[in-house]
Amino acid sequence: MSAWIRTLWNGAIFHGPAFSGLNERRDAFLQGLLIVLVIGLVVGLPGLIGDVVAGLRPNAVEAEMDKAMSEMDQVVQQMRPFLGNMPSGTLDEIIAQIKENMRFGFDIARKVEAMPTILPKPIDRVFQAIGKWASKPFGGSGFPLGGAILSTWLGYGIWVMLFARLLGGRGTLTGFFGATALYAVPHVLGFFAFVPVLGGILGFLAYFWGLAIYVKGTSVSHQLSIERALLAVLLPALIALLVAIISATGLATLIAISMSGAR
């Protein structure tokens, strides 16, 4: 265990042998999987504890409703300066409508909460919290390599692997996935995501630190220069962005043509 943690630490500080050691292991893929999975689960621990505590509170729905209403008020206060053109009466009407809908939702939630179930409610809430926590590393990521999440490690990884090979890389699939899994280590900072402001800053730091580790992992596993490895890591995202821009432009042009033709 201590050797494993040392490997993770060495990876986080860009120590070459940590990457080459993982790259050369016969079970490199399994090791990489364990790194991403364990870090993903550790990062989710505060959320799990929070969900269990919130779920076991006697007036969970009331507490949730108060929290949602105060968050809504905060969002409205923050948005007011940006809604300068909107008459305040209209804005108040919209807010009142949203709040009415929220109250309607919570009213139903309260009734559902009171309905009988076969399994005692606290056990079900603990199950829900555990299910949500265990699912996190298997879920999706909004951004490439945006967390200790298996789908982005594998999904983005296959494209980087392809580009690295096209750029002259000689790495194996398992070695590549083993070495690049170290990108997940800085994401352990996501453990503090619940801390206001600091959580966001640490998340931002973890992303770029993880990205740099990923480039190093690609470089070591494929025996590529850092510049080529950086290119292999960035090209899939850049090409996807380019395709998205071209598709959006094409779609907008088509819509404009069809609208002008309809006149």
Added chain:
Amino acid sequence: MGNRTLSLGLVLRALFLDNDAYDQLRDDDNPFIEGLFLVIIIGAVTALLNLIGQLLAWAGTPSMSAIKDAVWQAFPTMQWWSQMAGNATAMAQFKQYYDMGWQIFPALFGAPDPASAAANIVLWPLAAVLSWLLYGTLAHLFARMLGGAGRYSQTLGALSLSFTPFLLRGLGFLPYFTVGAVMNTWQLICRYKAIRSAGQLSWGRAVWATLLPFLVYLVFWVVVGVIGGLGLTAAISAMQGR
């Protein structure tokens, strides 16, 4: 009776992308039968484990019809309700959509459904076998075109190991556990490994043989879409012409 190559160790080694596991099943005396057995077993066992999770989640959830009634009874508290309540036609239409919605949305939002989970014990192996045969046939054809050396049964045998990531579904014994896109990406990587092993292809050719079947799927669905669209247009114009 031939030699049995399949074992839990082999399955786990294939899951973690060990080349030898794919080569071993490829070189079996009857890779097709071993592959068929594996694909069915993975489908059935994971569906059974998933059923446990669904049953536990179902036991912790109130009855769907009771929730449906509670929502319906809460509507009169909304402002718009009084406006709609005066119009019998609008009310009937609303009730119809409401009932229809309750048939569709609970399943879409992952409401526990032990009946569907039980049906999956048959459906998952069946779907897996169909997908295995269809993809395997196309991948074998492309691998041969690209210079692959493997026999059809060898391709299918090795490709059966690409269903090992579906073992993740077995974690569904935990209620409320969900697996995202990771399973399909992982399967794609295993498919590449299997095709490369069965056809003894270079990495570049193996990538093409892995991806080209998806191009066939895409072309098929585009053709179906175009034919369907044309048929619909013709039907609408025929109805307007009457």
